[in-house]
Structures are given as C-alpha cells and as structure tokens.
Amino acid sequence: MSDTPNSLTIRRPDDWHLHLRDGAMLKAVLPFTARQFGRAIIMPNLKPPVTTVDQAKRYAAEIRDALPEGSTFQPLMTCYLTDGADPDEIARGHEEGVFTAVKLYPAHATTNSAHGVTDLDKVAGVLERMQRIGMPLLVHGEVTDQDVDIFDREAVFIDRVLAPLLKRYPELKVVFEHITTEEAADFVSADASGRLGATITAHHLVINRSHIFAGGIRPHLYCLPIAKRERHRLALRRAATSGAAPFFLGTDSAPHPVTAKESACGCAGVFTAPTAVEVYAQVFAEEGALDRFEAFASLNGPRFYGLDPNPDTITLDRTGQTVPDIVLSADGDAVLPFRSGERLDWRLVPES
Numbered sequence: 001m002s003d004t005p006n007s008l009t010i011r012r013p014d015d016w017h018l019h020l021r022d023g024a025m026l027k028a029v030l031p032f033t034a035r036q037f038g039r040a041i042i043m044p045n046l047k048p049p050v051t052t053v054d055q056a057k058r059y060a061a062e063i064r065d066a067l068p069e070g071s072t073f074q075p076l077m078t079c080y081l082t083d084g085a086d087p088d089e090i091a092r093g094h095e096e097g098v099f100t101a102v103k104l105y106p107a108h109a110t111t112n113s114a115h116g117v118t119d120l121d122k123v124a125g126v127l128e129r130m131q132r133i134g135m136p137l138l139v140h141g142e143v144t145d146q147d148v149d150i151f152d153r154e155a156v157f158i159d160r161v162l163a164p165l166l167k168r169y170p171e172l173k174v175v176f177e178h179i180t181t182e183e184a185a186d187f188v189s190a191d192a193s194g195r196l197g198a199t200i201t202a203h204h205l206v207i208n209r210s211h212i213f214a215g216g217i218r219p220h221l222y223c224l225p226i227a228k229r230e231r232h233r234l235a236l237r238r239a240a241t242s243g244a245a246p247f248f249l250g251t252d253s254a255p256h257p258v259t260a261k262e263s264a265c266g267c268a269g270v271f272t273a274p275t276a277v278e279v280y281a282q283v284f285a286e287e288g289a290l291d292r293f294e295a296f297a298s299l300n301g302p303r304f305y306g307l308d309p310n311p312d313t314i315t316l317d318r319t320g321q322t323v324p325d326i327v328l329s330a331d332g333d334a335v336l337p338f339r340s341g342e343r344l345d346w347r348l349v350p351e352s
C-alpha cells in the first residue's frame, strides 16, 4: 500500500471499554492506557463489584493515585447492575458526575459476573429511570443458557434480549459492548435512532476462532465473547473502518495473571492495553481507511456519550515496534500482552 502515510496525527482517542482491576494489577497496567487515551470507561467487575456511589468514588480515587506524574487521563466510572439495584442510588451517582453509565452483565456470562442480573424484569425500575435521565446502559451481550452453543450466544442475545429491551425502553441509550458477529454489526448499523452504539475490540479485528487453536490451544486468545469465524471478523473490520457513528473504540483490555490463563480452566480476557492504538491503526491501514480512524477512535464515542472530543492529539508513525513481553505487577503477577514479542507496523510517538 504505497499511499499509506508514514505518520498520522489524530485527536487523542478514548477507550470506551476497559478493565483496570485494582491494587498492584491496576498500578502495573494503567500507565499503558494513560499513555494513549484521554479517557476510558472503567468496567466495574471487581471483587466485590462496584455497585454504590461511594465505591465508585473510592475506585476512581485509587485510579487517579496510580496515574503517572502529570497524566491528565480521566476514568469514567460505571455501576455494576444487580437484581437489587436502587434506582435512586444510580440516578444520584449520575447527577453527581460519578457514574457515567451502568453495566449489565447477565449473571454468569463472563469473568466476575456472578452478581449480575438474573432477569431484566427485576431491574425495570432502574432502566426506566436511566431512560428518563439519559444514562447509558452498557451490555455484555451474550445469553447464558448452557444449551445455546458458545459461538451463538451473542446472536441469540440480539433476538431474545436486546431487541425486546430496545422495544420496551424506546429512548434508553444502549451500548452493545465488544461485538463479535456480523449479526451484531448489522443490527447496530440498522438502527437509525442514534441511541444504540457498539464497541469493537482490537483483538476481534485481528483474530478469528481458528487462531485460538493454531498449533495447539492458545489460552491468551480466549476471551468472552469468544472470537468467531472469519466472516464475522471481516464484518467487524467493515463496521469499524466505515467510520459510521454507532461504532467506536473499546479495547476490553482484560488483564489476568498468566497463572490464571494457563490453567486447566483458564479464565477469559485478552490484555491489549500496551499497544492497543497501534493494533487498531494497523487494521485501518490494512483496510485503506486511515482517514476514518479518527472517527472510530476519537469522535464517535464522545458524540454518543454527549461529551466533547479530547482537545489534544496523538501522533503515530510507521517506525514500528515490538510488542512488550511479560508485564510484572508489584505483587509478582505476570500478565502477557496481546501479540507479545511480535512486530507491529505502527508506534505511538512518545510525548516530549
């Protein structure tokens, strides 16, 4: 691709779906995100989950304390929705500017979701209130029925849960998180109302399900929703690189200790934070769509959330880089970055 530029400057991007964890892990992983992104939607699936305004304030303070000197990175906090959630507490958190959004995990759908919602009827009061005050609902979009094949859980979620939810709450703002299927991309594209958005991870633009089993089982590529067939990866690439308003960047970077990933029952999550923006840039370059990278990474998300884009910019160049090896936390946990040890075409130019 001879017309690919050697350098690209865009508004500073945001990460609209991020797991930072807490304690020593937070301290080890946060600098990677703060280097690239102006803001991030911080997922609340800690142990115990973030369900109250006070917990979110404490967690936000812990994140700010862990930031590198001089960083202006802003965490945008979310509330973990449970069956017993109190509409007043959630609305108060939103009014006070503590909660940007509410996160819906169907119970047992993914990592740390045991306290998630068992029946949407139980949270009807919360959803009505959120609809009224314009507070977004972020959904992990997979059904949990064990009789539904793991590769079908997202598509079935659209029919059984998401479409009825959008009908029942016609004004509710919803983000379909980390979409992995052509069905999800088509469903989001077909909604003309502007109140339905979707995040797309870097890794789902790069891997399909065969990569998880290339030459043996590769636990570091296991995440939920699990990567699907190649036709789905191609549909996600078309959606992301279209620059269309409902699609925006959300890494779902989800660090787990290597010991928890490389196990008889390895847990779900891919740690993409170290080179997320560079992996996305490479996808856009490969698709000849670098002119639409800024819309996906830096403009569509803020527009959906009713926020201004970041005022500053980042520059990437094509000197390339090798993805860092193991990242160690202060308490000795090792985390393996996505594509660790491999070459990437792009590099985020460090700030002077």
Ligand SMILES: NC(=O)N[C@@H](CC(=O)O)C(=O)O
Binding pocket: 019, 045, 110, 111, 112, 140, 222, 223, 224, 225, 252, 254, 255, 268, 269, 270
């Ligand atoms: N994506 C994942 O595979 N894991 C996430 C949870 C989630 O986003 O579903 C995690 O917290 O580890």
Ligand SMILES: [Zn+2]
Binding pocket: 110, 140, 177, 178, 224, 225
């Ligand atoms: Zn999820």
Ligand SMILES: [Zn+2]
Binding pocket: 017, 018, 019, 043, 252, 254
């Ligand atoms: Zn996630």
